């Protein structure tokens with residue numbers, strides 16, 4: 001029975017979140033996602049979305065999705081091994097693996113599901129998960145929540161987790177050296193390709209060198225890099241000249257590539273086949289909707305047809321980053337369209353993001369525990385769809401509010 005105790009405990013928890021400043025407010029967008037959105041009847045410029053290429057409401061993506069419904073319907077009403085695999089799903093997987101330079105790829109409903117599915121399958125399901133082996137996983141401390149949660153699905157008796165400080169290749173190397181003769185069955189190094197709080201890139205050349213030296217598998221979650229980095233938008237591997245040389249990639253169609261949903265794992269044929277057979281988050285969760293598959297195919301085509309989108313997001317990010325620095329703000333260096341403006345004070349960050357929104361600029365403020373204590377920041381995210389005028393306006397408002405608050 002739903003007793004008073006449930007209500008009381010839940011309310012206590014919610015109150016605790018509010019007291020700790022961790023209660024999340026969801027702003028209601030009254031229309032589509034884009035460089036300009038409507039909140040509470042007011043138009044504001046959006047600098048808080050992963051819509052890096054502006055495809056979330058691009059006419060060609062919208063049309064592809066709409067047209068697809070007439071042919072393929074809205075949903076598939078089951079999973080692929082039960083009610084049938086769409087030809088379009090196979091086409092998208094083939095296109096994706098060609099794009100990423102891998103042998104094969106498998107679609108999941110989200111990148112989150114893909115990460116959960118991969119680690120649980122490798123550690124628990126190989127050789128029937130007899131519990132007689134141990135695998136070691138080496139993970140950057142700032143890896144995404146989906147990777148952290150993936151470890152929770154790996155049976156404890158099968159898995160040793162070693163968390164290295166963010167980007168600290170020396171510690172990772174030390175761990176690998178220490179573990180050299182421990183008899184682990186597999187070693188897997190896992191990293192985000194781009195870390196979403198800073199926009200920093202993982203050191204893939206060094207990670208690959210260490211993986212090779214220690215016969216470890218290298219897994220890169222490229223959620224924020226696919227459709228953003230590299231000459232053709234294939235992500236961090238392409239950016240570093242390592243296209244096709246990363247053992248396993250995961251990523252999403254939910255950010256640069258249309259922004260709906262849909263995740264994937266790409267890699268060697270046998271890994272993908274194993275996931276199709278044994279990955280529970282794939283096997284027991286519905287197929288990606290046809291409209292999303294068709295629009296994702298379109299997104300990959302658009303990347304080829306309009307490489308200028310990649311240049312535009314890069315130029316826009318550079319323009320904003322340079323402008324914010326010139327104003328006197330402490331801005332993290334980088335090349336990614338995630339551009340953190342560091343205020344290092346949670347209260348000031350909260351106040352500033354509120355003031356910016358009042359003046360028509362929607363940007364997310366991040367503070368502890370989302371980022372380490374004392375490193376609160378405004379995380380601007382730049383899109384190819386932003387016009388120079390919109391970016392100039394953001395900089396103008398940033399300057400006004402910064403001065404008003406005595407920050408610059």
Ligand SMILES: Cc1ncc(COP(=O)(O)O)c(C=O)c1O
Pocket residue numbers: 110111112113144146192196221222223224251252253254261262263
């Ligand atoms: C690095 C990383 N991995 C995975 C995800 C989850 O992606 P999805 O929304 O497709 O589940 C995100 C999104 O926030 C991410 O930043």
